[in-house]
Amino acid sequence: MVVLAKPPALEQISLLRSPEPGDYFAGIPAVDLAAPGAARAVVQACERFGFFKVVNHGVAAGVVDRLEAEAVRFFASPQAEKDAYGTASPFGYGNKRIGRNGDMGWLEYLLLAIDHASISKASPAPSSSLRDAANDYVGAMRRIARTVLEMVAEGLGVSPRGTLADMVVGEASDQLLRLNHYPPCPLLQSLMPNCSPTGFGEHTDPQLVSILRSNSTAGLQVALHNGGHWVSVPPDPSAFFVIVGDSLQVLTNGRLRSVRHRVVVANRLKSRLSMVYFGGPPAAQRIAPLRQLLGRDRDGEQSMYEEFTWGEYKKAAYRSRLGDNRLAPFHRQ
Numbered sequence: 001m002v003v004l005a006k007p008p009a010l011e012q013i014s015l016l017r018s019p020e021p022g023d024y025f026a027g028i029p030a031v032d033l034a035a036p037g038a039a040r041a042v043v044q045a046c047e048r049f050g051f052f053k054v055v056n057h058g059v060a061a062g063v064v065d066r067l068e069a070e071a072v073r074f075f076a077s078p079q080a081e082k083d084a085y086g087t088a089s090p091f092g093y094g095n096k097r098i099g100r101n102g103d104m105g106w107l108e109y110l111l112l113a114i115d116h117a118s119i120s121k122a123s124p125a126p127s128s129s130l131r132d133a134a135n136d137y138v139g140a141m142r143r144i145a146r147t148v149l150e151m152v153a154e155g156l157g158v159s160p161r162g163t164l165a166d167m168v169v170g171e172a173s174d175q176l177l178r179l180n181h182y183p184p185c186p187l188l189q190s191l192m193p194n195c196s197p198t199g200f201g202e203h204t205d206p207q208l209v210s211i212l213r214s215n216s217t218a219g220l221q222v223a224l225h226n227g228g229h230w231v232s233v234p235p236d237p238s239a240f241f242v243i244v245g246d247s248l249q250v251l252t253n254g255r256l257r258s259v260r261h262r263v264v265v266a267n268r269l270k271s272r273l274s275m276v277y278f279g280g281p282p283a284a285q286r287i288a289p290l291r292q293l294l295g296r297d298r299d300g301e302q303s304m305y306e307e308f309t310w311g312e313y314k315k316a317a318y319r320s321r322l323g324d325n326r327l328a329p330f331h332r333q
């Protein structure tokens, strides 16, 4: 028997089966935010998949391209310079380590905190040009997050429309920007052609919503709610992907469900670059089903969850492993 050892850099990174062309999923809903009926389409997509892509979003290509170019430039800089920028704990530059509890992936990243509408002084950007580009990008993501969450409220019959959106874009909300660079890993794939390193292991996002944009290199996979089957998301650099997070699941009493997702590094030649905005509420925000979703007309529907604040959930999340089911301890019997 021939035993192939993993190259040392990959020792702690788990491997996934390389995706095949048939794994591409054609059923991911695309929502035109400017079309009539968009609110209904958003709710339907969140109920069915916890995931959809936004088209006709009105974000100028220049805003996206400028941040992408800055990210490419930063990740191409000498390793010593990137390391000097600081180890992500949780903010700053990170290389293969994700979080504090031993999770590893084939990627490097920048994780930046956002203070209201711009990059926080708590996580200074590596250059002023990257910071300026990130601030413009964050402005655009906040607008999409607001629109999507207003549509969720409208689609579910919750008023005022800003009930959910204000949690994420209001003062003291807890937002993050993550720039991920997944370099190719040709060595592994030449040794084991059917295997690819895990770029970012499977997980759900703890916040209300995340908005992801990537270059044209594939890699993102989502687990279908119906059966948990993993499917590959066809990349679309002109669109934004919306990911429902755990907090939105609880706020809607499970009507909208967070989606497990992961990244597999299967392209032997091209890097994948993704930019992800995470929209979370202020630390003191109570995360419990919205009253209007438990109202009398709903036949005395009970909350499915023990109540918690975002601060409590986040603290627990940062103590967990990436793949844990972080909502499980809060489920009522």
Ligand code: GA4
Residues within 6 Å of the ligand: 090, 098, 099, 100, 101, 103, 111, 176, 178, 203, 204, 205, 206, 278, 317, 318, 319, 320, 321, 322
């Ligand atoms: C997943 C979503 C975001 O990327 C993130 C991640 C965070 C981190 O990278 O530090 C966590 C992960 C994420 C959830 C569980 C904990 C914390 C890594 C990890 C193992 C920035 C976030 O908010 O939660």
